Amino acid sequence: MRMLRKVGWYALLMLLALATTGPLVWMVFTSLHPPLSPLPTPGQLFTPSRWAFDNYAYVLTFTGIPVARYFLNSLVVTAAVVALQLALCSTAAYALARLSFAGRQAVFAAFMLTMMLPATVMVVPLFFMVHELGWLNTYAGLIVPYPYLSTAFGTFLLRQFFLTLPRSLDEAARLDGASELQVFWHVILPSSKPALATLGAFAFIWTWTDFYWPMLATSTTDMRTLEVGLSIFKDAYGGTNWPLQMTAAVIVTVPALAVFLALQRYFVRGVVLSGIKG
Amino acid sequence: MKQRYVSRQAWAFLTPATFYVAAFSLCPMIVAAWLSLHDWHLLQDSRPFVGLANYRAAFADPFFRNALFNSIVFTVFSVPLGVALALAAAVLANQRLRGIAVFRTLFYIPSVTSGVAMAMVWLWVFMPNQGLINQCLRWCGGSGDTDFLGDTRWAMAALIVMSAVMGLGPRMVIFLAGLQSVPENLCEAAEVDGCNAWQRFRHVTLPTLAPTTFFVFVTSTISALQMFTPVYIMTQGGPRRTTDVVAYHIYQEAWHRLNIGMASAQSYVLLAATLLMATIQFTFMRRQESVLE
Amino acid sequence: MLCALAGCGRVQDGRTVLRVADWNGPAADPAFATSDRAIRADFERRHPGVRVEVESIPGPGQYVPKLIMTYVAGIPPDVITLEADSAAVFIDHGLLEDLAPLIRGDSAFELAGYFTNVVDMARRDDRLYAVPLDFTPIVILYNKRIFDEAGVAYPRSGWTRAEFLETALALTRGRAGGGAAARYGLTFSPEMPLWLPWIWAGGSDVLSPDGRHAAGYFNSPATVESIRFLVDLVRTRQVAPRLSATAVAGRDLFRAGEAAMTLTGHWSLIEYRADRMELGVADVPVRDSAPATVIYAAGLAISRASRQRALAWEYLKYMTSADVQRQRVACGLAISANIEVARSREGDGLELQFAAAIPHARAPWGARVGRYAMIEDLGRELMEDLLGSDLPVEPTVSRTAELMEAVLRQP
Structure with a gap:
């Protein structure tokens, strides 16, 4: 009976896992079929007429659509956004969590409010501002x-974490004559690596996978x-060359997936700490 | 004296982020409000002030009303479905079973992969004939030639199902955290009283999870109202505008029809809807906040 | 990278960059892509120190909006591939350079060498905004093998709707046991640019002659009758597939030999010829009117903001020259707008048949009406509505006419 129930649980888990990752598996294996081959049926998926690993070289060096250049752009943009985000949010969170000053509640409330503003609404005016x-x-x-996208969110997330650090840490440093900047840099930040990793991971994924803003803000291939x-790439092939389209899709997906797998536990922590990004 | 010093220090720390939030969150909102009161075609130099005319025109426009309707339909169906699926996944993933962590990871994966890539893959899932669902249907003896994304009766349903699966991860994790707080002794007491698993879930777990459920509901609703990329990649609002949701409609109004004033007015309508949901969320978070502090 | 940060990019590696926008046309066709690259490399050889950079903007309905965004952003390409059906957007908003002075000042260029009705699409009074590359009329293509096999005579020029219907019925073959037909007489797309010729060949139009009104034109009795004729081909005559049947097939029924006729342009020949189909060209059937059809064309224009005007003009002349045109149309993409090149290809029977449609072909509305893309959207939705349901034709068309009128009335 217990055994049977266990089998039942596993069956349900497998079913759900199939729904969430099945499409991904299909994507990876379709990308290894030779270009222009018809859509594989589930039976053919794992037995292509030839393992076309060269699809990756082809897509990465494709002349009309410079995927390698896009990759570089994504990397530069994402790295910069993550750094910027960490710097902005950690300083603000420090003030909100550790320093008492008039208007703290009001500032915090204002930050929270901007968190609710839908990105869709901001994109049109942002375009003209950036212009x-x-x-x-x-x-x-x-x-x-x-x-x-997330300054307010990041500030909130780090503030929640800073609040959990014992007060005695910074009190001791202050008694030793450390300035607030020193306390922040030498005491709070080193103790907050997990939280910073959480925010960094979120910022990476959001920036890497964002579509709307870079679509509007860029208008040349490079x-x-x-x-x-x-x-x-998808439009250029108009749904006629699935293996190559899926190759491109895998190339886009892999970095985000790698970051997620490496920093997985921080994701969970971040979601629990903030409950945002439903 | 000390107080003032700390205050100045605090502001030194706060200034960069505050400046950012002001410049790139609040300022766009003001610009959007200003734009929404003007009639501005992107390629024309004049932008006369028209008061609330854009708002009146938006509500009189059958296509915008259709988009509002579509967004509401999407939200009303995708949110409960997504939340229920996430709750079920959380209950599953909360079992003490070997390898359960792997499943949690697998459930989370769709929400960290590229939206465009996933939309392309789901395009295949819903394709007629060679698509995954149709192949399964044919295997079960169906005809397997339903064009889910091209059929006005199915397209919206397809997007709803997809969004429930795609958003599973974060919702599930929140529920998992909530499940930790379900008191074990209460469950055991219920078991002693002869309650079966479903009754325990229904009368012990679910009530304890109520605040979590509510929270997930609100955040999911806010993001459902903003759904854009799947429509852009998969249906372009079709067939026959049945998946033309507000966010996509605004995009089209602004960058295809170039009516920036009108698009801004429409985005404020979306903002009003979102803020309504956000207010509820905010009140709720404040309550949770006091618990944390 | 620094350069990108500063937003310049005019000169790169010491070379002058000429930016050219196109919609990626048949770039997925390897032969065309190769010849396209060779043509540009040759231009770069002739102009040392110049690099041609192509901005491809693929995707249905993406080209015009994304191109306009480059203007808004202040970085438009130097040369724009202009499509006749969306020419008015660019011309009316002053985004293009008037080429007339350049033409007058250049004795090496002769505008008379190009088809007049194609050139005139980008003309406003004495100003000219594009030099045409190539074009195609929309015609009926038919599969000769299916006609032969069914023992049906090929269409005569100027055939009527009654004759067309008779032919289509004879070509349609039912499937044993009923259901969807095994072979259709005709397949056609709900995209308005492809069914518009039925309305014109029926002797009426979509908009008023000044292009300002749809009400009273799109829902005029003659237009409604043309649309009803089309809809009935699917609904009652069943000589053309339902939309759902086309989508489910997931392929071009004409190419698959499951439809005997299709409405399309010259570009389809790339694929059909690769399949060695035996094709014929027929006019769009008339009601009791003169034959008519629409021409879609591509031309090259220079951006008003371009700082490379002289170089851009050299590029225009080069791309429209007889030598380059001969290479470009070799793959079957379109008919060259360069009369000399077009004539030289008429030894091919099919090209000659295409050429026969040119005298009665007219420019699309989009060459004159900036908002026509929205009219075409509404037209497609109407056709999808009518073909996918049993809605009554006349009221549905009238409702669409009202929506079109509202679009045109916007200030």
């Missing part, structure tokens, strides 16, 4: 406005990010 700054189609335009490039 006024002369940043359209530049790295600056791709990187700088990004915190609209400034596109991978996510936008992938949609262009």
